[in-house]
Amino acid sequence: MEMDIDDSCKARGEEERAKPIVVILMGAPGSGKSTFCEHVIRSSARSWVRVCQDTINNGKAGTKVQCLTNAVSALKEGKSVFIDRCNLEKEQRVDFVKLGSPQVEVHAVVLDLPAKLCISRSVKRTGHEGNLQGGKAAAVVNRMLQKKELPKLSEGFSRIMFCQNESDVKAALDTYSGFGPLDTLSHGSFGQKKPDTKVQLGIMKFLKKVEAPSNAGASASSIQGSAASQIIEEKNSCCGGKETASSLSHTAGEEVRGCQDPGVGSTSRNGSSSDGPILAFPSISTADFQFDHEKASDIIVEKVEESMDKLGNAKLVLVDLTRGSKILSLVRAKAAQKNINPKKFFTFVGDITKLYSEGGLRCTVIANAANWRLNPGGGGVNAAIFNAAGPALEVATKEQAKTLVPGSAVVVPLPATSPLSSKEGVTHVIHVLGPNMNPHRPNCLDGDYVKGCHVLQKAYTSLFEGFLSIVSTQAKLSQESNEKIKLEPSQSQGHSKDGPRNHSPTGDQKNKRDGVREHEISKKCKGSQNEVGTSINSFRAGKVNAENDKRDVSTSKAWGSWAQALYHIAMHPERHKDILLDILDDVVVLNDLYPKAKKHLLVLTRCDGLDCLEDVRKEHLQLTKTMHAVGLKWAEKFLDEDASLVFRLGYHSVPSMRQLHLHVISQDFNSKLLKNKKHWNSFTTAFFRDSVDVIEEISNEGKATLKDDDRLLSMELRCHRCKSAHPNIPRLKSHISNCRAPFPTSLLQNDRLVLAPSNTNNP
DNA sequence: GTTCTAGAAC
DNA sequence: GTTCTAGAAC
Helix, strand or coil, rough: CCCCCCHHHHHHHHHCCCCCCCEEEECCCCCCCHHHHHHHHHHHCCCEEECCCCCCCCEEEECCHHHHHHHHHHHHHHEEEEEEECCCCCCHHHHHCCCCCCEEEEEEEEEECCCCHHHHHHHHCCCCCCCCCHHHHHHHHHHHCCCCCCCCHHHHHCCCEECCCHHHHHHHHHHCCCCCCCCCCCCCEEEECCCHHHHHHHHHHHHHCCCCCCCCCCCCCCCCCCHHHHHHHHHHHHCCCCCCCHHHCCCCCCEECCCHHHHHHHHCCCCCCCCEEEEEECCCCCCCCCCCHHHHHHHHHHHHHHHHCCCCCCCEEEECCCCHHHHHHHHHHHHHHHCCCCCEEEEECCCCCCCCCCCCCCCCCEEEECCCCCCCCCCCCHHHHHHHHHHHHHHHHHHHCCCCCEEEEEEECCCCHHHHHHHHCEEEEEEEEEEEECCCCEEEEECCCHHHHHHHHHHHHHHHHHHHHHHHHHHHHHHHHHHHHHHHHHHHHHHHHHHHHCCCCCCCHHHHHHHHHHHHHHHHCHHHHHHHHHHHHHHHHCCCECCCHHHHHCCCCCHHHHHHHHHHHCCCCHHHHCCEEECEEEEEEECCCCCCCCCCCEECCCCCCCCCCCCCCCCHHHHHHHHHHHHHHHHHHHHCCCCCCCCEEEEEECCCCCCCCEEEEECCCCCCCCHHHHHHHHCCCCCCHHHHHHHHEEEHCCCCCCCHHHHHHHHCEEEECCCCEEECCHHHHHHHHHCCCCHHHHCCCCCCCEEEECCCCCC
16 A cells, blocks of 8 residues: 555654754844744743844854854754844845755744834834944835835745734744644744735836745635745655656557556656656547547647757656547657657556556646636546645636636646645646537637647647746756755855955845835836736736747746846946947947957847846837837948948847847858857847837737747758858858858848848848 | 867856 | 857767
């Protein structure tokens, strides 16, 4: 008999002795964090260490790294830790959340008390350890509270207590004072009476910090296992063993039978979590919606094939209840024909709601062939999933979306209270609505397979994108937590020797900086604010639609520090006068630092919140026109100097550098800095979106089409004029230096190329 | 042996 | 985005 997840976890939990925990306090100065700690420490049976940034450095203020180091060593000694610093912004607490592990839970206690109270306490206070006294305190508290981002379970907390008045604080004190070394506290988010969504959203808009669907706004009693926390749990779960790829290495020609093959079951049951997440999905529309199986199987295989490159270590599994089902055999045959990697995609016979408990296959994400109302009823997979998941799924689903249009999908983080989560290890359900060919069901396409195939393709695209968005969040989180644990202790030693000069910008300093930024935004970019809000809402809702919501995946994109240079220039042009060719109200102009042609300029928007083409919407139409006009002016200036040049103006579909910028680049590509395939293809394939087309699309459709397929950048090297192929960059460059073929007609249309009037390429 | 690419690190 | 470099390609 196989143990289910709960049992095995319990068994292990009982073997071990006291488990230390980390409690991250959050609150403005004067909210009572230190008092809280002292009170608990005095009366608790646990052994606590209070890590206070204000005093950590021999009674003086220290660094965050010092705090982390001290916390790590306290945990090693089996002591529980209070992190006593403001921690009001998510970014400030993220590293402390990473102190958590399967053995160490991370809790949050939010002292979300009225600002007035905090201020009056701070002002009155004398001899406070952080030396925050007097009139300055009011300003500091206010400024900090403006930045307040209430914690969410998705950040990695297993428990959050919100305290909004003194009696809440008392309750939290009692909870932790009486929290003995062997006790456990229930997981979830407690005490949030008035979810501060308005403030949250404002800050989110401004900072563009978009997270996986969260529980902000959930009722006080809701215990929502959110994406991040569950994934981390999953990753380090006591049930997660090692899996070798071979345990899943069934050829596409094989059918993996669930519960009837104990061998398969026992090897793969532990593995998927350590070897990458798995999406289990039913065939969409082929059951009740009566979609042609032959056509559906083509589409499944086609869409699976498209996703292969993006999967990383994730896997896709097509699941069907019945052995020898037609759709499974068709898909298997076609997948084998196309040489689709059977380790990344295979078929499985079993109940999609019991893949782990009965089939030994651990799938963290399952897809549901939903109905348009997202109702539990009906039959088949939909009824089975809603039944198995219990009411929690229904509630979580309704929080995300009310209805679904054919061809779209919605990602629903599954609350930890759902049996599907606890028994099967499912963290997310993705509802997908496919096309309907059944006249007895809504939206029947009446045999129109042109449309039907299109909708089914969209449905799978949406499904796989939804899955990939979950995977990328997971990958990022686990990578970060691994890195930090390894890095921080050694770094911290170095820092402590250097003394407090190496402080990361926290507190006052950072607030000042951000204050300036906020001011600039409200001044400069009123138009875009609503827009950013919209995108956040759609992300929060977890909707994924192949047609218009790719941004859901990328809004969460993290920009590396190296990718911020343009952003800094755009925000503070006055500091970069030496490299700027022009500073205008809405844009600045500069030479590309690494020009890929004789002339290569960037026209950079000054609007905060516009990171890339994907963020551009109708509100930015005028801005894109301005950028084009400015770029054109410069191109024409260069053409005056050298009439042989030809310019193209456009955007990269997915830029490497943050902050929307228009490339103005001469088509000679005569630059030793053009070194690799990516350089070449980013300017000569569909990845490069002509400014004129972008403007037209924004005007007509409200947004630009992106060609963000990675394959574009690794395509064979072809001359941009005669389209001849070349084996490597040096050979290509030697060719283009001599090629005088006319430009392709597509480029000669619609003013995509900018030429001197005398140029013979001019049609 | 040299050239070139592609992936990791920054 | 670049730089660095191992190893593939020649």
